[in-house]
Structure formats: structure tokens, C-alpha cells
Amino acid sequence: MYENDPADIAEVGWEKFVTGIWESIFVGYQTGRGVRTLGRRWSDLLQAGMDCSQELADELVRLEIVQREDRVTLRRRDPLELLAAMDDILADMGDDLADVDTVRPGERAALTTGLARLRSFLRESMEDAR
Numbered sequence: 001m002y003e004n005d006p007a008d009i010a011e012v013g014w015e016k017f018v019t020g021i022w023e024s025i026f027v028g029y030q031t032g033r034g035v036r037t038l039g040r041r042w043s044d045l046l047q048a049g050m051d052c053s054q055e056l057a058d059e060l061v062r063l064e065i066v067q068r069e070d071r072v073t074l075r076r077r078d079p080l081e082l083l084a085a086m087d088d089i090l091a092d093m094g095d096d097l098a099d100v101d102t103v104r105p106g107e108r109a110a111l112t113t114g115l116a117r118l119r120s121f122l123r124e125s126m127e128d129a130r
Contacts, residue, residue, distance in 0.1 A: 009048050015121065017048055018045065018048055018049045018118065021044050021048065021049075022045060022086075022122055022125075025038065025086060026079075026083065026086065028041060029074045029082055029086070030082070035065065038065060039058075039061045039062075039065050039066055042060075042064075042065055042089075043057040043058050043061050045118075049114070050114030050115045050117070050118050051114050052111055052114070055102070056100065056102065056103065059100055059102070063093075063096050064092050064093050071089060080126075087123065087126075090115065090118070090119050090122075093115065094112060094115045094119075097112055097115070
């Protein structure tokens with residue numbers, strides 16, 4: 001995976017940057033992209049969306065995407081079902097934060113808050129799109 005340049009995020013704006021990556025993941029699932037491409041996009045989303053390191057983002061992606069074949073092939077005809085399944089992945093990544101040994105307890109609270117902010121923003125965006 002690769003790390004995002006904070007200057008790119010600042011230039012585009014957090015909301016637009018995150019929305020673009022989210023849309024890219026959505027399209028990736030609809031067009032049958034491979035696990036590497038989807039994993040890269042998920043990692044980018046986590047790095048930018050919750051302001052975490054590339055290493056942590058990659059670990060969460062490994063746990064919830066790479067090791068879970070059912071999540072690589074999230075083919076749904078209904079776009080709202082696909083978006084809900086993608087949100088479920090983010091929820092499970094939040095659960096994984098408690099189990100990742102490299103995250104210090106003080107850091108865990110900030111990461112959890114960042115992930116909650118990301119999920120809230122994306123859910124609001126989904127509601128606005130309806």
C-alpha cells in the first residue's frame with residue numbers, strides 16, 4: 001500500500017478526498033476489482049479518514065478485507081445494500097482497533113473518534129444521496 005500526502009488531502013479538502021476514495025471503493029466492488037486494488041483504496045480511506053498510519057491502515061485492511069474472502073466479492077445489485085455492507089466493514093475495523101497490539105491505549109481513543117467521525121460523515125453522505 002502507499003501513504004497519502006497530507007498536502008494532497010489539505011488541497012482537495014478532507015470531505016472531498018474521503019468521498020472520492022469511498023466512491024472508488026464502491027465502484028471497485030461493482031466492477032469486480034481485485035483484492036490488491038480494493039485493499040489499497042481501503043487503506044487510503046483509513047489513512048485519510050481517521051488520520052492513522054499506513055501500517056495500522058494496512059493491518060485493518062488485512063484483517064477485514066484480505067483475510068475475509070466474503071468481503072472481496074461484495075457483489076450487491078442494490079447500491080444501498082452495498083453501501084451498508086461497506087459501512088459494516090468500517091464498523092468491524094473499529095472493533096479490530098481494540099485488538100491491534102501496536103496501538104497504544106491513548107492513541108486508541110483518538111483513532112476510535114476518527115473512525116466514528118468518518119463513518120458518520122459517510123452515512124450522512126449516503127442519506128443525502130437518497
